[in-house]
Amino acid sequence: xxxxxxxxxxxxxxxxxQVTLSCSPISGHRSVSWYQQTPGQGLQFLFxxxxxxxxxxxxxxxRFSGRQFSNSRSxxxxxxxxxxxxxxxxxxxxxxxxTQYFGPGTRLTVx
Amino acid sequence: QKEVExxxxxxxxxxxxxxxxxxxYSNSAFQYFMWYRQYSRKGPELLxxxxxxxxxxxxxxxxxxxxxxxYISLFIRDSQPSDSATYLCAMGTTGGGNKLxxxxxxxxxxxx
Numbered sequence: 174x175x176x177x178x179x180x181x182x183x184x185x186x187x188x189x190x191q192v193t194l195s196c197s198p199i200s201g202h203r204s205v206s207w208y209q210q211t212p213g214q215g216l217q218f219l220f221x222x223x224x225x226x227x228x229x230x231x232x233x234x235x236r237f238s239g240r241q242f243s244n245s246r247s248x249x250x251x252x253x254x255x256x257x258x259x260x261x262x263x264x265x266x267x268x269x270x271x272t273q274y275f276g277p278g279t280r281l282t283v284x
Numbered sequence: 285q286k287e288v289e290x291x292x293x294x295x296x297x298x299x300x301x302x303x304x305x306x307x308x309y310s311n312s313a314f315q316y317f318m319w320y321r322q323y324s325r326k327g328p329e330l331l332x333x334x335x336x337x338x339x340x341x342x343x344x345x346x347x348x349x350x351x352x353x354x355y356i357s358l359f360i361r362d363s364q365p366s367d368s369a370t371y372l373c374a375m376g377t378t379g380g381g382n383k384l385x386x387x388x389x390x391x392x393x394x395x396x
Contacts (some may be wrong), residue, residue: 179328207380216372216386218327228381263327267382272318275327 175200175268177276185282193199194279197255198266203229205247206273207239210261211283222247251281287311290373290387299396303360307373307387310354314375317349319358322370322389330346331357332372363394 174266178197187191191223198205206229214246219229222241239249259282265273290307297303316335320328322360330349334340334370340347348357356375370391376383 203381206384208384208386215388216374216384218383218385222288222379229383251349263291265384269390272330272333273382273384275320277327281317 177264177274179262179264179279181279182277183280186254187284188254188256189233190254191250191280192254193280194249194262194264194281196247196249196264196266196276197202198247198264199274202266202268202274203245204267204273205241205245206267207247207249208263208265208267209233209277210263211259216263219249248268254283257281285310286328286388287385288373288375288387292388294391294393296393296395297363299365299394301361301363301381301394303311303363303367303392303394305360305371305373305390305392306356307356308354308374309375309385311377311385312354313350313374313379316376317347317356318376318384319345319347320354320372320374321367322372324369329371365394365396368393 203225206221210216215260221229223242225241236252261278263278264274290310319332322328337351344361346359370389372389373387
């Protein structure tokens, strides 16, 4: 069974731009969660989507948004990028409320 | 104070040693507990998952949960250089979907 895939793997943007990251969950998994990982803060929960609905949200500003499609694939968008948004963005998939399996991440650098 | 506290290390041990990694937490609502391993520039890999207090064993790994003390541990027996990685504890509550709260991770190095 294929694992969680994330695209792109690496991304360089400049301040003020916006970015969209993509995540394809494990086949059959309906829950997709997004996390931000930085050296200073560790892994922090952004939001979770289940059956195309946002089910949970972390404490991030409204510049961070997401959506989920009918095939469970999910996208995350960050608008008006700031230097502090440089991080590894991880996507995790789950059947329901269950163990989460992570993808390799997208490393975003904001210049 | 963070909800989950984890010693960041680094922790350096000789090959074959028993490694003990620990996390404490303050939120009594946490009901399930996980340990992930993360190699450099990779996503976290699930190692252990448990709901209840007590021990759970899987090969060289043993996860221990003490809910009364709000303390969880991961033991690695016969440690190998390939175990060198960052180990993350994570925990969540049931009934509210998937939202994991992570420790900051402990960096482990197993030396030959």
